[in-house]
Amino acid sequence: MINSYGFRKFKNRFFFIICAMCVVIAVVPLASILFEVVTRGAPQLSLTFLTATASRGGIGPAIQGTLILIGLTSLIGVPLGVLSGIYLSEFGNNKYAQSVRAINNILTQFPSIIVGITAYGIIVITLRSFSAIAGVVALAFIMIPIITRTTEESLKLIPNSIREASLALGAHKWRTTLSVVLPSAKSGLATGVLLAVARIAGETAPLILTIAGSRYFFQGLNKQMAALPLEIWKNSLQSSPTLQAQGWGAALVLILVVLSINIAVRLVSRSRMKT
Amino acid sequence: MNTKYTIVIAIVAIAIIAGAIVAYTYSDSGIIVLNGTGASFPYPLLDEMIKDYETIKHNVQVDYNPSGSGAGVSALIDKIVDFAGSDAPLSTSETEKAPNTLHIPETIGSIAIVYNIADVPSGLKLTGQIVADIFQGKITKWNDSAITKLNPEVTLPSDTINVIHRSDSSGTTFIFTGYLSTSSTSWKNGEGLGQGKAISWPTGIGAQGNAAVAQTVNTTKNSIGYVELAYAIDAKMTYAAIQNPSGNYILPTLESTTVAAQARASSGLPAGSESWSNVNLLNANDANAYPIVGFSYIMVYKELDDIPEMTQERATAICEFLWYVIHDGQNLAKQVNYAPLPSNVVEINSATIKSITFNNQPVLK
């Protein structure tokens, strides 16, 4: 009876429904997060909110700080990450490269708070001050492994025949790599960079220990600085509804940045697959 | 496809360049930003003062981060800020690490015992002993006989008390646990208890900063916590009337705080360069005084050259701001429910600020 065909069919349908339920359960939080962030954050948005300092109820310094962090971190992280990826992909057939690859994979999963302590230990203590530069170093530590990995993966997708064709024309390997292989992989590289940017834009824990937040606009690389994730965190700890609402407004700005990067990447990589 | 890419990359590039341009213009605008960090206890007042000061002095900005007194004292010792805020005076060992620190009491506030019980308004009567027992986990229900006996007219639920305390190192905690230590011997001598900026809490939920304690009490049913009065009023909380040494149950208000300040702070205070570790404003001996009251201090080095990258300009800006805080800034105190400093404290502070030097020369003449 227990193994009758009818019961087995019922079980089949039952688990189908269970699996569909799992999807619903996972999508509900996403929907709720987006709904709450938009409905609570949108009323905050105004030119003053986006550009003024805290004294006038704005998050201008935080937006500026996040842009500076993204810019400077990319300045360090993209070249280092891409070159490491090139090494792993183009010269990576040896034991040393394998261990670098393994370490790199592990670093992509590193708890970010640990990176924060490290940056505190090597930069904040040396400079004797919380500083923008300490935040940049911490975020670069997070960004480099991600870009290394995506670069390697997208270079691996370039067929060897392209490299061989270039070498056969007499081009040096460095020339081949930089002028032939890299450009062919450019959409993959851009995807990797953008995803890494989206990731570091939302990092909070390392910033607590490095840039420490500020009420005002950027004052120098060796000074404290504001950033959106810190602003959200600090406002979430407030009891005043006005400040809490500002936190939701900041969350809306951050989520717009992060999700639009993700969606752009998705659209682009989809059209790439089609072509 | 390529156009899409160009657009995305262009947007990112523009954002970065814009950030850099703004960064560049601001780095050279002649504005002096003073950095301070520490106590959240005086922050509602300090925040008003800073906004007011921005309108008076256009080229000076004060960046105060209410990260807690513990973080303030640490930053002072590590010399990473221009001034620190702390509601706990420096201890002996902290003084050794930060010698020649000046204590400048900036304001006087009281700590409200806030609670969130359905249908119970402000004014629940509590004694120091009962509060200590609740925070020690000895009294766990709201309808415990010790509480109901004092409040026969209030219907209290049989629910478990949710204790909310500070998770960071805090001067508010220092004043509060100091009060509990005077009220309860088992608190004073308990393992991991006593007076401190942070202790090993025997029960409860930790929240970071005065505002977060207020928020957590507001969102947690049947909870109790302790916050500076300004936070309690701002967050529309209900709070207890606490028994003072005269036996009266007193609500924390501007008046009951001021009375306590007058009774305890009008004489016998040390100079700014001396140790303040024995000073407290608890249990003032006045029939109308609220018992849990404390100073909040700004701490600066006597010789400002001790701080890296200090300049004459910066030193002057610090001293002028401090001067403003203890004089004109005090006019803002009442509207946010802090007691203005008594005149004798202002006198001590004026002498302290005049004693601040840069390269051995007094900064203010």
Add this chain to the structure above:
Amino acid sequence: MKLTGDKIFKISATIIATSALAILLITGYTLAVGSVPVIQKFGLNFFFGQQWNPIEGKEVFNILPYVLGTLATSGIALLIGVPLSLGIAVFLVEMAPKSLSVPISYLVELLSAVPSVIYGLWGLFIFQFWMRDYIQIPLTKYLGWIPLFSSSQSSLNIFTAGAILAIMIIPTIASISKEVISAVPNSIREGAYSIGATKWEVIHRWVLSYGRSGIFGAIILGLGRAVGETMAVAMLIGNAIGPVAMPISLFQPGQTMASLIANGFLDTTRGSLASSTYIGVGLTLLFISLIINVGAHVVMTRVFKVKGGAVE
């Protein structure tokens, strides 16, 4: 020997690739040096004791409750997150039509793009009350006599933190499991169908068991993310300290290693015993996270037979 362009290129790429190793070494060195004082002072008790006393002159810092708190929240996250993720993966690969599975897998991956601090914000103002009203209050009402379910009524607790971690690790586990399940050869499915199995039986007995080591690897990666997650947990776990932070009941406030560091590190003075304590917690977290991630790496390498980094 002439230094050709190619040689310079190779050498510089090699040097730069060493940055991964350098990051790991710098991190390990900074944490190891910083935690020497506290480990010297308390020895093994630092890891296995429960006491915590920051009051000057009576300082004791032992970290067992936070290590266990990390394991407890991550364990809860796996218990909730793994079945959900597998359900999603199976649905996407085996059940949903392509027109549905593409947008859904996209939505699930968006979950991983939401920054941790926004999970925390949402958790603090919305999610914790769902947990309190729909899970905690019913459970404690009927099962409150079991110590595991005993409770105060606050929803800032270990279970809420574990539940939000579960949501955060779903994208990791689901997307890898999806790949693993898609990689199961169709001949396996066809063989099973040919002996008359229903779709569910095929999935359950053949597909999942064929892919189990890959799924195991996905779970370990999810665990790695849960262990190191900081902000959302710090905002929701209730920040207990000392012996009361030992995770005994699901609905008590607790503390993880990461949340402890985020909450307290800045309160300490450079070079003090307390500062060394937090660095020691960081070292312990690094160690645990390394074990988990190396484990995941080993499993995944075997599963996908990675040779020279390429998935063959």
